[in-house]
Amino acid sequence: MTLVARHSALSDIGLRRKTNEDTFVVAPPLFAVCDGMGGAQAGEVASRLAAEALVAGVASGSTLRAAAEQANAAVFAHADDDEAYAGMGTTLTAALLEEDTGHFVHIGDSRAYLLRDGELTQVSDDHSLVAEMVRDGRLTEEEAAAHPHRSVLSRALGTDESADLDEFAVDLRSGDVLLLCSDGLSGPVTDRAVAEALGLEDPDEAVATLIAEARRHGGPDNITAVVLRFEEGPAAGEAGAAPRDEAAEGPAEDGRDSDSRPAVDADESGAAAAPAQSSTESVGDAGKTGARRLGCLAGLLALLVVAGLVGVVVLSSVFYVSVDEDRLTLYSGVPVDVGPVPLHVVYRSSSRTYTSLTEAQREFVDERDLRSKDAALDLARDLEMWQ
Ligand code: CA
Numbered sequence: 001m002t003l004v005a006r007h008s009a010l011s012d013i014g015l016r017r018k019t020n021e022d023t024f025v026v027a028p029p030l031f032a033v034c035d036g037m038g039g040a041q042a043g044e045v046a047s048r049l050a051a052e053a054l055v056a057g058v059a060s061g062s063t064l065r066a067a068a069e070q071a072n073a074a075v076f077a078h079a080d081d082d083e084a085y086a087g088m089g090t091t092l093t094a095a096l097l098e099e100d101t102g103h104f105v106h107i108g109d110s111r112a113y114l115l116r117d118g119e120l121t122q123v124s125d126d127h128s129l130v131a132e133m134v135r136d137g138r139l140t141e142e143e144a145a146a147h148p149h150r151s152v153l154s155r156a157l158g159t160d161e162s163a164d165l166d167e168f169a170v171d172l173r174s175g176d177v178l179l180l181c182s183d184g185l186s187g188p189v190t191d192r193a194v195a196e197a198l199g200l201e202d203p204d205e206a207v208a209t210l211i212a213e214a215r216r217h218g219g220p221d222n223i224t225a226v227v228l229r230f231e232e233g234p235a236a237g238e239a240g241a242a243p244r245d246e247a248a249e250g251p252a253e254d255g256r257d258s259d260s261r262p263a264v265d266a267d268e269s270g271a272a273a274a275p276a277q278s279s280t281e282s283v284g285d286a287g288k289t290g291a292r293r294l295g296c297l298a299g300l301l302a303l304l305v306v307a308g309l310v311g312v313v314v315l316s317s318v319f320y321v322s323v324d325e326d327r328l329t330l331y332s333g334v335p336v337d338v339g340p341v342p343l344h345v346v347y348r349s350s351s352r353t354y355t356s357l358t359e360a361q362r363e364f365v366d367e368r369d370l371r372s373k374d375a376a377l378d379l380a381r382d383l384e385m386w387q
Contacts, residue, residue, distance in 0.1 A: 003100050003172055004233030007031065008203035009226040012211045014184055015219030016342065022182045022224040023047040029097035030058050031226050033110045035182040037156065037325040038079075038088030039351055046075050046090040046158055054094060064096045065167055068105040068157070075158025087353060089156035092165075093124055093180050095228075102178065106166045107157050110224075111186045113194060114170060115177040120195040123170055127155035129355075148335075148368060151183060151221075152326050152354050178228040181210070184221030189213045203227045319347060319376030320368045321383065326353045328365065328385050330376060335368045350385035357383065 007028070013020040021043030025032035032054060036047030053074040057067025071092065079085045091108025104112060104124070109131070112124040125131065129152045130144040144150060157163050172178075177198040186194075189210065197209040206227045214223040320331055324346070333344030354365060361383055371379065380386065 002233045003097075003174060003230045005097060005178075005228040005230050006203050007226065007228045008207045009224075010207045010211055011222065011224040012215070012219070014222050015215060017222055019044055020222045021047055022184070022222040023051040024180075024224050024226050025051050025055055025094070026226065027055050027058075030055065030064075030094065031097075031180060031228060032092060032094035033180040033182055033224050033226055034090045034092050034157075035108065035110050035184075035222070035224070036088065036090040037153070038085065039327055039349060040084060042079075042085045042088035043090070043325065045078065045085060046088040049074050049078055050090045050092055050157055054092070058096065064094060064103050064105050065165060068092060068094065068107075068165055069163065072157050072160075072163035076161060079158060087159065087351065089153070089159035091127075091153070091182070092157045095178065095180060097172075097228075100172050102170045102172050104166075104168050104170065106168075107155050107163055108153050109151070110180065110182050113179040113181070113198070115179070115195055115198040116173065116175070118195065118199065120191050120198070123168070125166060127153055127166075129154050148366065149323050149354060150187070152323065172230050174230055174232045176230045177206070178230070179210075180226040182222060182224040184219070184223040185210055185214050185225055188217035188220060198227065201229075203229050317373070318370045319373050320344075320370050321365055321376060321379055321385075322368050323354045323365060324349060326355055328352045328354060328357075328380075328383060330380050330385070334370060348380075348385075350380070350383075352383065352385050352387070 005028070007026065009024045009026045009031075011020060011022045011024055019041065021036040023034045023036070023044075025034075032051060034047035034050045036043030036045070036050075038046055050071040053071035054067050057070040058064065062070065075088065075090060079088045091110040093106045093108070093110040093112050094104065095112065096103045106112065106124045107127055109126045109128045110124075111122055111126070114121050114123050128150060130139055130147045130150045132154050133139040134141060134144050139147065155164050157165075170178075179194065179198055193213050194210065197206045197213065200206045200209060206229075207225045210225045210227075211223050316332055318332070318334060320335055322329055322331060322335060328350040330347045330350070331344040332347040333342075336343050354362065357365065364379060364383070
Protein backbone atom coordinates (compact mmCIF):
# COMPACT_ATOMS: atom_id res chain seq x y z
CA MET A 1 0.00 0.00 0.00
CA THR A 2 1.23 3.46 -0.79
CA LEU A 3 0.07 6.50 1.11
CA VAL A 4 -0.62 9.85 -0.44
CA ALA A 5 -0.78 13.03 1.58
CA ARG A 6 -3.23 15.83 0.95
CA HIS A 7 -1.74 18.90 2.55
CA SER A 8 -2.28 22.53 3.36
CA ALA A 9 -0.25 25.20 5.13
CA LEU A 10 -0.76 28.74 6.35
CA SER A 11 1.14 31.28 8.42
CA ASP A 12 -0.56 34.20 10.12
CA ILE A 13 1.08 37.16 11.86
CA GLY A 14 -1.39 36.92 14.77
CA LEU A 15 -2.83 39.91 16.60
CA ARG A 16 0.13 41.23 18.58
CA ARG A 17 3.33 40.96 16.59
CA LYS A 18 4.58 43.53 14.14
CA THR A 19 6.38 40.97 11.98
CA ASN A 20 5.97 37.30 11.17
CA GLU A 21 9.09 35.40 12.18
CA ASP A 22 7.63 32.00 11.23
CA THR A 23 8.41 30.29 7.95
CA PHE A 24 6.99 27.04 6.61
CA VAL A 25 8.24 24.65 3.99
CA VAL A 26 5.90 22.84 1.61
CA ALA A 27 8.19 21.07 -0.84
CA PRO A 28 6.80 17.51 -1.02
CA PRO A 29 7.98 15.13 0.26
CA LEU A 30 9.57 17.70 2.64
CA PHE A 31 7.48 19.74 5.08
CA ALA A 32 8.70 21.97 7.91
CA VAL A 33 7.98 24.81 10.31
CA CYS A 34 10.61 27.30 11.54
CA ASP A 35 9.97 29.92 14.22
CA GLY A 36 12.76 32.48 14.30
CA MET A 37 14.03 34.47 17.28
CA GLY A 38 16.33 37.43 17.73
CA GLY A 39 16.08 41.20 17.90
CA ALA A 40 15.00 43.51 15.09
CA GLN A 41 14.41 41.49 11.92
CA ALA A 42 16.81 38.71 12.93
CA GLY A 43 14.11 36.15 13.73
CA GLU A 44 12.64 36.46 10.25
CA VAL A 45 16.08 36.13 8.69
CA ALA A 46 16.96 33.07 10.80
CA SER A 47 13.79 31.13 10.01
CA ARG A 48 13.94 31.95 6.30
CA LEU A 49 17.65 31.06 6.02
CA ALA A 50 17.08 27.76 7.82
CA ALA A 51 14.11 26.85 5.61
CA GLU A 52 16.01 27.67 2.42
CA ALA A 53 19.09 25.72 3.46
CA LEU A 54 16.94 22.74 4.49
CA VAL A 55 15.14 22.67 1.13
CA ALA A 56 18.42 23.05 -0.78
CA GLY A 57 20.07 20.31 1.27
CA VAL A 58 17.28 17.77 0.74
CA ALA A 59 17.03 18.71 -2.96
CA SER A 60 20.74 18.03 -3.39
CA GLY A 61 20.38 14.55 -1.93
CA SER A 62 21.44 15.13 1.70
CA THR A 63 19.73 13.15 4.43
CA LEU A 64 17.22 15.12 6.48
CA ARG A 65 19.65 15.34 9.40
CA ALA A 66 22.50 16.50 7.15
CA ALA A 67 20.23 19.12 5.58
CA ALA A 68 19.24 20.35 9.07
CA GLU A 69 22.92 20.56 9.98
CA GLN A 70 23.54 22.62 6.85
CA ALA A 71 20.66 24.87 7.91
CA ASN A 72 22.28 25.25 11.34
CA ALA A 73 25.58 26.20 9.71
CA ALA A 74 23.89 28.72 7.41
CA VAL A 75 22.15 30.54 10.28
CA PHE A 76 25.20 30.40 12.55
CA ALA A 77 27.54 31.78 9.85
CA HIS A 78 25.15 34.65 9.08
CA ALA A 79 24.82 35.52 12.78
CA ASP A 80 28.58 35.41 13.13
CA ASP A 81 29.13 37.71 10.13
CA ASP A 82 26.85 40.52 11.13
CA GLU A 83 26.54 42.21 14.52
CA ALA A 84 22.85 42.94 13.87
CA TYR A 85 22.12 39.22 13.68
CA ALA A 86 24.27 38.09 16.62
CA GLY A 87 22.59 35.38 18.65
CA MET A 88 19.69 34.81 16.26
CA GLY A 89 18.28 31.34 15.91
CA THR A 90 15.20 29.41 14.98
CA THR A 91 13.18 26.34 15.81
CA LEU A 92 12.95 23.63 13.18
CA THR A 93 10.40 20.83 13.02
CA ALA A 94 10.69 18.99 9.71
CA ALA A 95 9.16 15.85 8.23
CA LEU A 96 10.42 14.02 5.17
CA LEU A 97 7.99 11.42 3.79
CA GLU A 98 9.41 8.23 2.40
CA GLU A 99 6.85 5.60 1.41
CA ASP A 100 4.83 5.01 4.59
CA THR A 101 7.35 6.51 7.01
CA GLY A 102 7.68 10.06 8.22
CA HIS A 103 11.29 10.92 9.10
CA PHE A 104 11.62 13.88 11.47
CA VAL A 105 14.29 16.24 12.71
CA HIS A 106 13.34 18.62 15.46
CA ILE A 107 14.85 21.32 17.65
CA GLY A 108 13.13 24.04 19.66
CA ASP A 109 9.52 24.40 20.74
CA SER A 110 7.63 24.10 17.49
CA ARG A 111 5.65 20.86 17.52
CA ALA A 112 4.68 17.80 15.52
CA TYR A 113 1.34 16.18 16.38
CA LEU A 114 -0.25 12.99 15.07
CA LEU A 115 -4.00 12.44 15.06
CA ARG A 116 -4.76 8.71 14.78
CA ASP A 117 -8.22 7.20 15.33
CA GLY A 118 -9.35 10.48 16.87
CA GLU A 119 -6.52 10.55 19.42
CA LEU A 120 -3.98 13.39 19.40
CA THR A 121 -0.35 12.70 20.32
CA GLN A 122 2.51 15.18 20.44
CA VAL A 123 5.35 13.29 18.76
CA SER A 124 8.07 15.93 19.35
CA ASP A 125 9.54 17.03 22.68
CA ASP A 126 9.66 20.77 23.47
CA HIS A 127 13.17 22.12 23.91
CA SER A 128 12.22 24.96 26.22
CA LEU A 129 13.38 25.82 29.73
CA VAL A 130 9.92 25.18 31.20
CA ALA A 131 9.56 21.84 29.36
CA GLU A 132 12.93 20.76 30.79
CA MET A 133 11.71 21.77 34.26
CA VAL A 134 8.51 19.73 33.78
CA ARG A 135 10.60 16.72 32.72
CA ASP A 136 12.78 17.22 35.83
CA GLY A 137 9.66 17.43 38.03
CA ARG A 138 10.34 21.05 39.04
CA LEU A 139 7.16 22.40 37.39
CA THR A 140 3.72 20.95 36.67
CA GLU A 141 2.21 21.10 33.17
CA GLU A 142 -0.24 23.74 34.43
CA GLU A 143 2.52 25.89 35.92
CA ALA A 144 4.52 25.57 32.71
CA ALA A 145 1.57 26.65 30.56
CA ALA A 146 1.24 29.89 32.55
CA HIS A 147 4.96 30.55 33.09
CA PRO A 148 5.99 34.05 31.98
CA HIS A 149 9.08 32.67 30.24
CA ARG A 150 7.56 29.66 28.55
CA SER A 151 8.90 30.84 25.19
CA VAL A 152 12.57 30.69 26.26
CA LEU A 153 14.26 27.87 24.35
CA SER A 154 16.80 25.44 25.77
CA ARG A 155 17.90 24.38 22.29
CA ALA A 156 17.69 26.16 18.94
CA LEU A 157 19.04 25.98 15.42
CA GLY A 158 21.78 28.43 14.45
CA THR A 159 22.85 29.58 17.92
CA ASP A 160 25.81 27.17 18.13
CA GLU A 161 28.33 25.66 15.79
CA SER A 162 26.55 22.32 16.07
CA ALA A 163 22.85 21.74 16.69
CA ASP A 164 21.55 19.21 19.21
CA LEU A 165 18.83 17.77 16.96
CA ASP A 166 16.22 15.17 17.84
CA GLU A 167 15.71 12.61 15.10
CA PHE A 168 12.86 10.11 14.97
CA ALA A 169 10.55 8.27 12.59
CA VAL A 170 6.80 7.58 12.63
CA ASP A 171 5.14 4.74 10.70
CA LEU A 172 2.15 6.28 9.01
CA ARG A 173 -1.24 4.74 8.25
CA SER A 174 -4.16 5.65 6.10
CA GLY A 175 -6.36 8.07 8.06
CA ASP A 176 -3.46 9.61 10.01
CA VAL A 177 -3.24 13.37 10.15
CA LEU A 178 0.04 15.12 10.89
CA LEU A 179 0.36 18.70 12.12
CA LEU A 180 3.55 20.76 12.24
CA CYS A 181 3.03 24.06 14.03
CA SER A 182 4.70 26.95 15.82
CA ASP A 183 4.09 27.74 19.50
CA GLY A 184 1.77 30.57 18.46
CA LEU A 185 -0.68 27.77 17.67
CA SER A 186 0.09 25.13 20.30
CA GLY A 187 0.19 27.74 23.09
CA PRO A 188 -3.27 29.30 22.85
CA VAL A 189 -5.20 26.40 21.26
CA THR A 190 -6.27 23.45 23.42
CA ASP A 191 -5.42 19.87 22.45
CA ARG A 192 -9.10 19.19 22.10
CA ALA A 193 -9.58 22.01 19.60
CA VAL A 194 -6.49 20.87 17.68
CA ALA A 195 -7.87 17.32 17.50
CA GLU A 196 -11.26 18.59 16.32
CA ALA A 197 -9.73 20.72 13.57
CA LEU A 198 -7.46 17.90 12.40
CA GLY A 199 -10.54 15.67 12.19
CA LEU A 200 -11.89 17.84 9.35
CA GLU A 201 -11.80 16.09 5.95
CA ASP A 202 -10.28 19.03 4.09
CA PRO A 203 -6.72 20.04 5.11
CA ASP A 204 -7.40 23.60 3.89
CA GLU A 205 -10.30 23.80 6.29
CA ALA A 206 -8.27 22.22 9.11
CA VAL A 207 -5.48 24.79 8.73
CA ALA A 208 -7.86 27.75 8.51
CA THR A 209 -9.76 26.53 11.58
CA LEU A 210 -6.56 26.18 13.61
CA ILE A 211 -5.40 29.70 12.71
CA ALA A 212 -8.84 31.13 13.47
CA GLU A 213 -8.84 29.34 16.83
CA ALA A 214 -5.42 30.79 17.81
CA ARG A 215 -6.64 34.27 16.84
CA ARG A 216 -9.83 33.78 18.84
CA HIS A 217 -7.58 33.16 21.85
CA GLY A 218 -5.82 36.49 21.37
CA GLY A 219 -3.27 35.55 18.70
CA PRO A 220 -0.37 36.54 20.97
CA ASP A 221 2.30 35.25 18.59
CA ASN A 222 2.78 34.33 14.94
CA ILE A 223 0.69 31.28 14.03
CA THR A 224 1.80 28.64 11.56
CA ALA A 225 0.26 25.29 10.67
CA VAL A 226 1.17 22.61 8.14
CA VAL A 227 -1.40 19.79 7.94
CA LEU A 228 -0.93 16.47 6.13
CA ARG A 229 -3.76 13.97 5.78
CA PHE A 230 -2.72 10.49 4.68
CA GLU A 231 -4.84 8.24 2.52
CA GLU A 232 -4.33 5.09 0.51
CA GLY A 233 -3.02 6.12 -2.87
CA PRO A 234 -3.71 4.59 -6.26
CA ALA A 235 -0.06 4.09 -7.18
CA ALA A 236 3.49 4.58 -6.01
CA GLY A 237 5.33 7.85 -6.51
CA GLU A 238 2.46 10.17 -5.73
CA ALA A 239 3.09 10.77 -2.06
CA GLY A 240 2.61 14.44 -1.41
CA ALA A 241 0.62 15.10 -4.59
CA ALA A 242 -0.08 18.77 -4.32
CA PRO A 243 -3.55 20.18 -4.49
CA ARG A 244 -2.41 23.69 -3.62
CA ASP A 245 -0.66 26.25 -5.74
CA GLU A 246 1.88 27.11 -3.10
CA ALA A 247 3.16 23.52 -3.07
CA ALA A 248 6.66 22.87 -4.32
CA GLU A 249 7.61 26.50 -3.97
CA GLY A 250 9.94 25.77 -1.11
CA PRO A 251 10.09 28.06 1.89
CA ALA A 252 7.08 30.25 2.18
CA GLU A 253 6.67 33.19 4.45
CA ASP A 254 3.62 35.07 5.41
CA GLY A 255 3.41 38.25 3.39
CA ARG A 256 1.04 40.00 5.71
CA ASP A 257 3.47 42.12 7.62
CA SER A 258 1.42 44.73 9.31
CA ASP A 259 2.37 48.34 9.60
CA SER A 260 4.33 49.24 12.63
CA ARG A 261 1.97 50.60 15.23
CA PRO A 262 1.88 51.25 18.96
CA ALA A 263 0.94 48.32 21.18
CA VAL A 264 -1.98 50.06 22.86
CA ASP A 265 -4.06 51.22 19.95
CA ALA A 266 -7.62 50.71 18.82
CA ASP A 267 -6.29 49.38 15.53
CA GLU A 268 -4.50 46.60 17.33
CA SER A 269 -7.62 44.54 17.88
CA GLY A 270 -9.99 46.24 15.52
CA ALA A 271 -9.09 47.51 12.10
CA ALA A 272 -5.63 46.04 11.83
CA ALA A 273 -6.94 42.59 12.63
CA ALA A 274 -9.49 42.71 9.87
CA PRO A 275 -7.63 41.75 6.69
CA ALA A 276 -6.23 38.46 7.95
CA GLN A 277 -9.31 37.67 10.00
CA SER A 278 -11.56 37.93 6.97
CA SER A 279 -9.84 34.92 5.44
CA THR A 280 -10.64 32.79 8.45
CA GLU A 281 -14.07 34.10 9.34
CA SER A 282 -16.03 31.87 6.96
CA VAL A 283 -14.46 28.78 8.50
CA GLY A 284 -15.30 29.21 12.12
CA ASP A 285 -18.59 30.11 13.65
CA ALA A 286 -18.99 33.54 12.14
CA GLY A 287 -21.87 34.56 14.41
CA LYS A 288 -19.99 33.69 17.55
CA THR A 289 -16.85 35.38 16.27
CA GLY A 290 -18.85 38.48 15.46
CA ALA A 291 -20.35 38.55 18.94
CA ARG A 292 -16.95 38.09 20.53
CA ARG A 293 -15.48 40.85 18.43
CA LEU A 294 -18.32 43.14 19.37
CA GLY A 295 -17.67 42.25 23.00
CA CYS A 296 -13.99 42.96 22.50
CA LEU A 297 -14.72 46.29 20.85
CA ALA A 298 -17.08 47.32 23.67
CA GLY A 299 -14.44 46.34 26.22
CA LEU A 300 -11.80 48.18 24.27
CA LEU A 301 -13.91 51.30 24.03
CA ALA A 302 -14.52 51.25 27.78
CA LEU A 303 -10.83 50.73 28.32
CA LEU A 304 -9.91 53.64 26.08
CA VAL A 305 -12.29 55.96 27.95
CA VAL A 306 -10.78 54.94 31.28
CA ALA A 307 -7.27 55.12 29.85
CA GLY A 308 -8.01 58.56 28.49
CA LEU A 309 -8.98 59.77 31.95
CA VAL A 310 -6.38 58.23 34.23
CA GLY A 311 -4.77 55.16 32.69
CA VAL A 312 -2.29 56.80 30.39
CA VAL A 313 -0.66 58.72 33.21
CA VAL A 314 -0.43 55.61 35.40
CA LEU A 315 0.74 53.26 32.65
CA SER A 316 3.46 55.58 31.41
CA SER A 317 4.88 56.07 34.89
CA VAL A 318 5.45 52.41 35.81
CA PHE A 319 8.02 50.11 34.30
CA TYR A 320 9.08 46.48 34.54
CA VAL A 321 11.68 44.20 33.05
CA SER A 322 10.60 41.02 31.29
CA VAL A 323 11.43 38.88 28.32
CA ASP A 324 10.34 39.01 24.68
CA GLU A 325 11.27 35.73 23.05
CA ASP A 326 14.64 35.35 24.78
CA ARG A 327 15.59 39.05 24.88
CA LEU A 328 15.42 41.12 28.04
CA THR A 329 13.01 43.96 27.50
CA LEU A 330 12.13 47.07 29.50
CA TYR A 331 8.41 47.73 29.34
CA SER A 332 6.38 50.78 30.21
CA GLY A 333 3.01 49.87 31.75
CA VAL A 334 1.83 46.77 33.56
CA PRO A 335 2.29 43.11 32.58
CA VAL A 336 -1.42 42.61 31.99
CA ASP A 337 -3.63 42.25 28.93
CA VAL A 338 -7.25 43.33 28.83
CA GLY A 339 -8.76 41.03 26.23
CA PRO A 340 -6.58 41.49 23.18
CA VAL A 341 -5.10 44.77 24.44
CA PRO A 342 -1.75 44.71 26.24
CA LEU A 343 -1.45 47.42 28.89
CA HIS A 344 2.24 47.86 28.17
CA VAL A 345 4.57 48.93 25.41
CA VAL A 346 8.20 48.12 24.80
CA TYR A 347 10.25 51.00 26.20
CA ARG A 348 13.60 49.62 25.20
CA SER A 349 14.74 46.12 24.21
CA SER A 350 18.11 44.63 24.95
CA SER A 351 20.31 42.21 23.06
CA ARG A 352 21.06 40.50 26.37
CA THR A 353 19.28 37.14 26.60
CA TYR A 354 17.38 35.66 29.53
CA THR A 355 19.28 32.42 28.99
CA SER A 356 22.58 34.24 29.67
CA LEU A 357 21.47 35.41 33.15
CA THR A 358 22.45 33.77 36.41
CA GLU A 359 19.77 32.06 38.48
CA ALA A 360 19.71 35.04 40.87
CA GLN A 361 19.37 37.56 38.04
CA ARG A 362 16.55 35.53 36.51
CA GLU A 363 14.56 35.88 39.72
CA PHE A 364 14.50 39.67 39.32
CA VAL A 365 13.19 39.24 35.80
CA ASP A 366 10.68 36.50 36.73
CA GLU A 367 9.13 38.75 39.39
CA ARG A 368 8.17 41.44 36.86
CA ASP A 369 7.87 43.91 39.74
CA LEU A 370 6.58 47.34 38.88
CA ARG A 371 9.16 50.09 39.39
CA SER A 372 9.59 53.78 38.85
CA LYS A 373 11.44 54.68 35.69
CA ASP A 374 14.69 55.34 37.59
CA ALA A 375 14.45 52.10 39.56
CA ALA A 376 13.71 50.12 36.40
CA LEU A 377 16.70 51.68 34.65
CA ASP A 378 18.86 50.79 37.67
CA LEU A 379 17.75 47.16 37.41
CA ALA A 380 18.39 47.21 33.66
CA ARG A 381 21.91 48.45 34.37
CA ASP A 382 22.46 45.73 37.00
CA LEU A 383 21.37 43.15 34.45
CA GLU A 384 23.83 44.66 31.96
CA MET A 385 21.04 45.15 29.45
CA TRP A 386 22.69 47.89 27.46
CA GLN A 387 26.18 46.49 27.03
CA1 CA B 1 6.71 31.78 18.26
